[in-house]
Amino acid sequence: MTELPTSPPPDTPPDARHRVLEAAEAEFAEKGYEAATVRDICRRAGANVAAVNYYFRDKDTLYRETLRVAHECADGEGPGQPAFEWPADLAPVDKLGAFIRHMAMRMHAPARPTALQLLMREFAHPSPAAQEVILRYIRPKAFALRGILEEMFPGTDPRRLLMVGFSVIGQILFYRQNRPVVELIFGKDHVDALDAEMVADHVTRFTLAALGHGEPVTSRKVVKSSCQDG
Amino acid sequence: MTELPTSPPPDTPPDARHRVLEAAEAEFAEKGYEAATVRDICRRAGANVAAVNYYFRDKDTLYRETLRVAHECADGEGPGQPAFEWPADLAPVDKLGAFIRHMAMRMHAPARPTALQLLMREFAHPSPAAQEVILRYIRPKAFALRGILEEMFPGTDPRRLLMVGFSVIGQILFYRQNRPVVELIFGKDHVDALDAEMVADHVTRFTLAALGHGEPVTSRKVVKSSCQDG
DNA sequence: GACTGATTGAAACATGCGATTGATTCGCAA
DNA sequence: TTGCGAATCAATCGCATGTTTCAATCAGTC
Numbered sequence: 001m002t003e004l005p006t007s008p009p010p011d012t013p014p015d016a017r018h019r020v021l022e023a024a025e026a027e028f029a030e031k032g033y034e035a036a037t038v039r040d041i042c043r044r045a046g047a048n049v050a051a052v053n054y055y056f057r058d059k060d061t062l063y064r065e066t067l068r069v070a071h072e073c074a075d076g077e078g079p080g081q082p083a084f085e086w087p088a089d090l091a092p093v094d095k096l097g098a099f100i101r102h103m104a105m106r107m108h109a110p111a112r113p114t115a116l117q118l119l120m121r122e123f124a125h126p127s128p129a130a131q132e133v134i135l136r137y138i139r140p141k142a143f144a145l146r147g148i149l150e151e152m153f154p155g156t157d158p159r160r161l162l163m164v165g166f167s168v169i170g171q172i173l174f175y176r177q178n179r180p181v182v183e184l185i186f187g188k189d190h191v192d193a194l195d196a197e198m199v200a201d202h203v204t205r206f207t208l209a210a211l212g213h214g215e216p217v218t219s220r221k222v223v224k225s226s227c228q229d230g
Numbered sequence: 231m232t233e234l235p236t237s238p239p240p241d242t243p244p245d246a247r248h249r250v251l252e253a254a255e256a257e258f259a260e261k262g263y264e265a266a267t268v269r270d271i272c273r274r275a276g277a278n279v280a281a282v283n284y285y286f287r288d289k290d291t292l293y294r295e296t297l298r299v300a301h302e303c304a305d306g307e308g309p310g311q312p313a314f315e316w317p318a319d320l321a322p323v324d325k326l327g328a329f330i331r332h333m334a335m336r337m338h339a340p341a342r343p344t345a346l347q348l349l350m351r352e353f354a355h356p357s358p359a360a361q362e363v364i365l366r367y368i369r370p371k372a373f374a375l376r377g378i379l380e381e382m383f384p385g386t387d388p389r390r391l392l393m394v395g396f397s398v399i400g401q402i403l404f405y406r407q408n409r410p411v412v413e414l415i416f417g418k419d420h421v422d423a424l425d426a427e428m429v430a431d432h433v434t435r436f437t438l439a440a441l442g443h444g445e446p447v448t449s450r451k452v453v454k455s456s457c458q459d460g
Numbered sequence: 461g462a463c464t465g466a467t468t469g470a471a472a473c474a475t476g477c478g479a480t481t482g483a484t485t486c487g488c489a490a
Numbered sequence: 491t492t493g494c495g496a497a498t499c500a501a502t503c504g505c506a507t508g509t510t511t512c513a514a515t516c517a518g519t520c
Contacts, residue, residue, distance in 0.1 A: 005496080016497075032355070034264035038478065048499050053479065124354045125262070126410045139415050153448045162416065163424065163432040164447060170404025171397045177407055178400075180356045185369050186392065194393065202393040210439040212446030217394065218383045235466080246467080268508065278469055280510080289508065 005055055017055040019045040024052075024066045029117040033063055033127065064129045067122065070115035071133045092151040093213055099145055100168060100207065101200040107176045108196035120176065145169070152211070164211070171203045235285060247285040249275040254296045259347040263293055263357070294359045297352065300345035301363045322381040323443055329375055330398060330437065331430040337406045338426035350406065375399070382441070394441070401433045 005017070014022075023045035027036040038052045038059050045051070056062040090098070110116040119137065122130040145168065149161045175182075175194070183191045208214040235247070244252075253275035257266040268282050268289050275281070286292040320328070340346040349367065352360040375398065379391045405412075405424070413421045438444040 032262070032264065034262065037476085039476090048497095049478090050480080050499070051497090054497075059478065121355075123408060123411050125351075126414070131414060134411055134414055138411060142415050156448055159420075159423065159428075160432070160448065162420070163429070164436070166404050166412070167401045167433065167436050170401045170408075172400075173408070174396050174400025174403060178353060178403070181353050181364055181368060182396070184356070184361060184364055185372050190389075190392070193389065198389075199393070202390070203397065206394070206397050206440045209442070210436045210446060211448055212439070216440060216442030218386055218390065218441055267506080269506090278467095279508090280468070280470090283509065284467075 004057065016045070016047045016051050020047055020051050020055060020062070021066060021069060023047075024062055025070055025118055026114045028063060028066055029114040029121065032121060038062075060129075067118065067129060067133055070112070070118045071137050073112045074110060074115045074119055074137065092148055093208065095148045096145075096152065096168075096207070097204045099148060100172065100204045103141070103169070103172050104175075104196050104200035104203065107172055108199065124177070142169075167210070168203070168207050171206065172199070175199055234287065246275070246277045246281050250277050250281050250285060250292070251296060251299060253277075254292055255300055255348055256344050258293060258296055259344040259351065262351060268292075290359075297348065297359060297363055300342070300348045301367050303342045304340060304345045304349055304367065322378055323438065325378045326375075326382065326398075326437070327434045329378060330402065330434045333371070333399070333402050334405075334426050334430035334433065337402055338429065354407070372399075397440070398433070398437050401436065402429070405429055 020041065023041045024036075027041045027044060030036075039049060041062075042049050042051055052059065052062055056065055107116075119133070123134065123138075126134060142165070145165045146161065149164055150156075153161065179191065202217070205214060206217050209216045250271065253271045254266075257271045257274060260266075269279060271292075272279050272281055282289065282292055286295055337346075349363070353364065353368075356364060372395065375395045376391065379394055380386075383391065409421065432447070435444060436447050439446045
């Protein structure tokens, strides 16, 4: 068990270790752990097959490390830092709206798409290596949402608030987790038309209406400007 | 390319072909296509490795066939048959409630758990072999929901109704697709406490409130009688 | 009982995988 | 230049996988 070489601080041009790490992120995200091969990863990175053994110990360690940096780079938030920072005097209702919009944006146009793709894969079928990542990545956001809901409805049954939170997150995640199926059924065009802004707006209104704030979603009609559909 | 042997009608005790098919369903559902091996499948089926080549051509064909029967057995509905059949004079609002309850039940306690697990795996990361299955399995349900919503809100912008449908399905699917993550964050006990009945009830009230029917979800508090509330 | 086709069994084959080796090259200080 | 550790490379090893083979066994028929 010798010491593994680590990369220099990120001021130099991308060295082999970084290239392998990025290639691994892409390959693992696209194909999953089993289907991705170290040969493909190294070919993609322009490195030799031995690099994965030289910089990381083996495929499994490479995967864990890839998962770790993906978690750190998925969005700009480092671990321990507050997940969201609004003006503290913001009304709870507006906090909820900001939360929804924030999450919808992050799901629709993440800072690092392949990283999020990899994490989503882990969330669907968590490997034993993913527990820590899951806890650090999602837990704070879940608790932030719960805090908002508790602020909005103090004294409400926790199970109810839990399910309300799930309703919020479930609505947003749907567009991410089931996009291929939705595109297959309704056509890619109709799905692409639903950008992050529309989704965020809809989920916010749908949720607030369900919670007794604002009017029902179907009361006001969408203004059909130039978009063609019946 | 010779003819593949097919099974006799299902009146005989489970023959090798059926056993392999069932074992394949379980293995593919648990591990995914790549990680599942034909050796494990055959060992689980109590059959020889050659059986997969004898009854099916190869692993890929076995997978497609497994997917096909999983689609047929996931719930009692055959292809072409109407996905839902209520009294036609049921009020649209009640149809929506029935749809939600039906789907929540099917997701929470499916007739054939491993089959649904396999299908959900395909929905998350569709393989080229899954398109037909997806179209036949989900499409009718999606259209049924859309029909209900159109009936409830005639003349509403289709995109809006589409997103409303996604909100409904997203809420329900969340409990299925993200159960491991939720259990990890909030604890298995708290999640197990949310049975299909509670989920169906919550999603129905949440959705109807968002659509202007019924009171907001947080207006009435849950009566914590013993454990199960009505 | 002997023939025939369907089915099963154990063994082997070919391939691609992850992992490893040992030589070679590179960067750079002495 | 020389020397030395870091980094890279082609080549290979052991192994698990999907697939194939072919003989053995079974069920039914004549």
